[in-house]
Amino acid sequence: MMTFYFGRLVEMFPFFLSGLWMTTKVAFISLIVCTLIGFVLGMLRANDTFFFKHLIGVYVALARGTPFVVQIFIVFFIFPEWGLQLEPFPAALLAMAIMGSAFICEIVAGGIASIPKGQWEAAASSGLTKVQQLRFVIIPQALKVILPPLVGQYVLLIKDTSVVSVIGVMDLTRVGWVTVMRIPEGLMVFALVGLLYFAISYPLILLSNYLERKMAR
Amino acid sequence: MIEFKGVNKWFGKLHVLNHIDLKVQKGEVLVVCGPSGSGKSTLIRCINKLEPIQKGEIIVNGMSVHDSATNLTKLRTEIGFVFQQFYLYPHMTALQNITLAPVNVKKIAKAEAEKIGREKLDRVGLAEKADAYPAQLSGGQQQRVAIARGLAMSPEIMLFDEPTSALDPEMIGEVLDVMVSLASEGITMCVVTHEMGFAKKVADRVLFMDEGKIIETGKPADFFDHPQTERAADFISKILSH
Ligand SMILES: Nc1ncnc2c1ncn2[C@@H]1O[C@H](COP(=O)(O)OP(=O)(O)OP(=O)(O)O)[C@@H](O)[C@H]1O
Ligand SMILES: [Mg+2]
Numbered sequence: 001m002m003t004f005y006f007g008r009l010v011e012m013f014p015f016f017l018s019g020l021w022m023t024t025k026v027a028f029i030s031l032i033v034c035t036l037i038g039f040v041l042g043m044l045r046a047n048d049t050f051f052f053k054h055l056i057g058v059y060v061a062l063a064r065g066t067p068f069v070v071q072i073f074i075v076f077f078i079f080p081e082w083g084l085q086l087e088p089f090p091a092a093l094l095a096m097a098i099m100g101s102a103f104i105c106e107i108v109a110g111g112i113a114s115i116p117k118g119q120w121e122a123a124a125s126s127g128l129t130k131v132q133q134l135r136f137v138i139i140p141q142a143l144k145v146i147l148p149p150l151v152g153q154y155v156l157l158i159k160d161t162s163v164v165s166v167i168g169v170m171d172l173t174r175v176g177w178v179t180v181m182r183i184p185e186g187l188m189v190f191a192l193v194g195l196l197y198f199a200i201s202y203p204l205i206l207l208s209n210y211l212e213r214k215m216a217r
Numbered sequence: 218m219i220e221f222k223g224v225n226k227w228f229g230k231l232h233v234l235n236h237i238d239l240k241v242q243k244g245e246v247l248v249v250c251g252p253s254g255s256g257k258s259t260l261i262r263c264i265n266k267l268e269p270i271q272k273g274e275i276i277v278n279g280m281s282v283h284d285s286a287t288n289l290t291k292l293r294t295e296i297g298f299v300f301q302q303f304y305l306y307p308h309m310t311a312l313q314n315i316t317l318a319p320v321n322v323k324k325i326a327k328a329e330a331e332k333i334g335r336e337k338l339d340r341v342g343l344a345e346k347a348d349a350y351p352a353q354l355s356g357g358q359q360q361r362v363a364i365a366r367g368l369a370m371s372p373e374i375m376l377f378d379e380p381t382s383a384l385d386p387e388m389i390g391e392v393l394d395v396m397v398s399l400a401s402e403g404i405t406m407c408v409v410t411h412e413m414g415f416a417k418k419v420a421d422r423v424l425f426m427d428e429g430k431i432i433e434t435g436k437p438a439d440f441f442d443h444p445q446t447e448r449a450a451d452f453i454s455k456i457l458s459h
Contacts, residue, residue: 118304121267125298126318126366127290136317140308 005185009192012179019175020196026171027158027200030093034100034157035150041101042108043134056105063102068163071095076167092164100157107153111146112138144215151208155201162197172196218243218405219264219374224273226259226429233259234270235429243373244403248416248437251426252452257409260426261376264407265296278373294322297367301379303359305351311338311362312347315369323370337365341395357388361395368399375399377408411456413441425449 045056063071072095079086086094115138123133165174176193180186219241226234233256241247249257262268263275266282266289275282280292306314315334319325325333338344341361351359360380367375377396381389393415400406400419410416416423416437423440425433425448433440433449444450 116302116304118300118302119306122298122300122304122306122363122366123317125265125267125293125296126369127293127322128318129290132321136321137306141306 005183005188008183009179009185009188012183015179016172016175016192016196019170019172019193020200022170023158023161023172023197024200026089026092026096026161026164026169030096030100030161031154031157033093033097034104037097037101038104039108041105042112043139045105045109046112047130060102060105063099064106068095068099068160069166071099072163072167088164088168091167092161092169096157096161096164099160100153103153103157104150107146107149108142111142111144114145115141148208148212148215151204151211155204155208158201158204159197218245218278219407220276222274222276224263224270224275226263226268226270226272233429234263237273237431239424239431241405241407243405245421246400246406246419247408248420248423249407249409249426250411250416250423250452250456251432255426256429257426258378261378261407261409264374264376265293265298267298290322294318294370295372295374297364297370297372297375299360299363299367299375299377299380301383303351303356303363303383305359305363305366307351310348310350311343311354311365314351314362315366318366319369334365334369337368338362340368340398341365342391355388356384357391360384360388360392364392364395364399372404374405374407377406377410379409379411381410381412413456417441425452427452 041056041060045053045060047053072092075095075098076086076088076091079091112134119137119141120133123137128136161171162173165171165177168174170178172193176190179189183189219239221237221239224234224237225232237260249260251257259268263270264277264282270283274284277292278295280287282292305311306317309317312331312334315337316327316330319330319333320327335344335347338347341364343358343361343365346354346358346362351362354362360383364375364380380396381392384392389412393412396406396408396415397419408415408420420437422434423437424431425440425444425446427448433444433446435445440449441453444453
């Protein structure tokens with residue numbers, strides 16, 4: 001019986017690959033967007049002269065303090081009531097961007113806060129603008145602190161993409177659910193699903209560990 | 218060149234600068250001393266607007282420092298600042314530390330900026346350290362690079378906040394030597410320091426502060442040998458006993 005199902009599973013492997021591709025797409029696009037937004041928000045948040053520092057704080061707390069599945073339901077089912085009707089794929093990306101940016105914002109703001117105030121003052125004293133101070137002096141130093149947890153966060157976000165299956169995106173997790181309905185061998189199916197997730201995240205885990213060691217020096 | 222007009226500043230309830238009136242002439246070397254917490258750092262940090270003030274006005278080269286209409290970038294390119302803790306950029310070489318502002322603020326071509334940068338390094342006696350990173354330099358060398366960085370845009374004014382306090386005793390001399398030579402070149406200098414030898418050698422005037430007020434000013438020889446106030450006498454006896 002097992003071998004029979006294993007044969008079926010092999011037949012369905014292309015389906016799994018298409019799920020892997022969708023997961024990769026969601027992860028890749030949303031990680032880039034999250035990183036960009038997260039850095040901008042993190043820089044604003046680390047800058048006490050900006051009045052919306054606290055506004056960002058509220059957003060970050062809400063986005064980090066509520067389950068992602070709730071957020072994605074809001075984006076997919078509630079936003080349409082407010083006039084923003086999205087297909088599952090863009091809705092998934094938007095929800096990922098909202099959630100992931102908040103986490104990355106905190107990592108970036110923490111890294112920036114770890115740089116001594118004197119570095120800002122030295123740069124300011126020589127006439128550099130705020131943006132130049134960040135770009136040339138603060139961020140290059142803060143990256144040492146930011147990179148290891150950032151890559152660690154990427155791993156978490158990749159795994160969080162599995163939640164997008166609940167609104168019908170045909171990602172790896174959803175492929176698993178669909179397959180289980182046809183091949184009642186749950187362990188085998190989800191072992192394969194898990195293995196494929198692991199294949200994307202493990203290199204990043206290694207990278208995170210490597211960065212951690214390298215930056216510690 | 219630098220003028221304080223009735224300057225007052227508070228940190229919360231703490232009155233850190235209490236009605237400061239002060240004029241520093243072009244080319245003058247002013248030494249500021251006083252007990253810890255008396256407001257010395259705050260005083261010179263106001264000159265390039267590292268600190269805001271709540272009352273009064275500071276005029277530098279005809280520019281009102283705390284007026285929001287003043288071009289802050291222009292103001293700051295005319296003032297070099299040297300910190301107690303150096304604050305060199307650790308991810309850049311000595312030369313890059315110096316050329317960062319000329320290239321990005323003054324928009325000087327990189328090659329030209331590097332030429333100027335090497336001249337400044339030569340001036341502080343570190344020509345051969347252009348490509349060294351701060352971590353590879355001794356404290357005294359780092360502070361000299363920081364001075365070279367402050368000089369990068371040929372400012373007319375240099376501000377020093379206890380430039381030798383974080384240094385091992387054997388390195389203090391090399392930094393003071395550089396400052397003495399700057400003083401002889403006619404740069405306007407405000408130096409927070411307790412180095413009496415330096416003050417006696419190059420200062421035109423010593424200013425003694427306590428509790429946010431200017432208590433006494435005078436020629437270094439007069440001030441150190443015949444202080445007019447008890448507080449100053451007290452302070453001098455304390456730094457002498459070190
Ligand atoms: N950012 C700040 N916020 C609140 N209080 C401050 C701040 N900076 C300085 N102070 C306080 O203001 C007073 C004057 O500080 P300042 O650094 O100017 O003294 P100082 O004369 O330079 O002392 P030191 O010799 O220790 O460097 C001190 O009591 C200090 O604690
Ligand atoms: Mg001080």
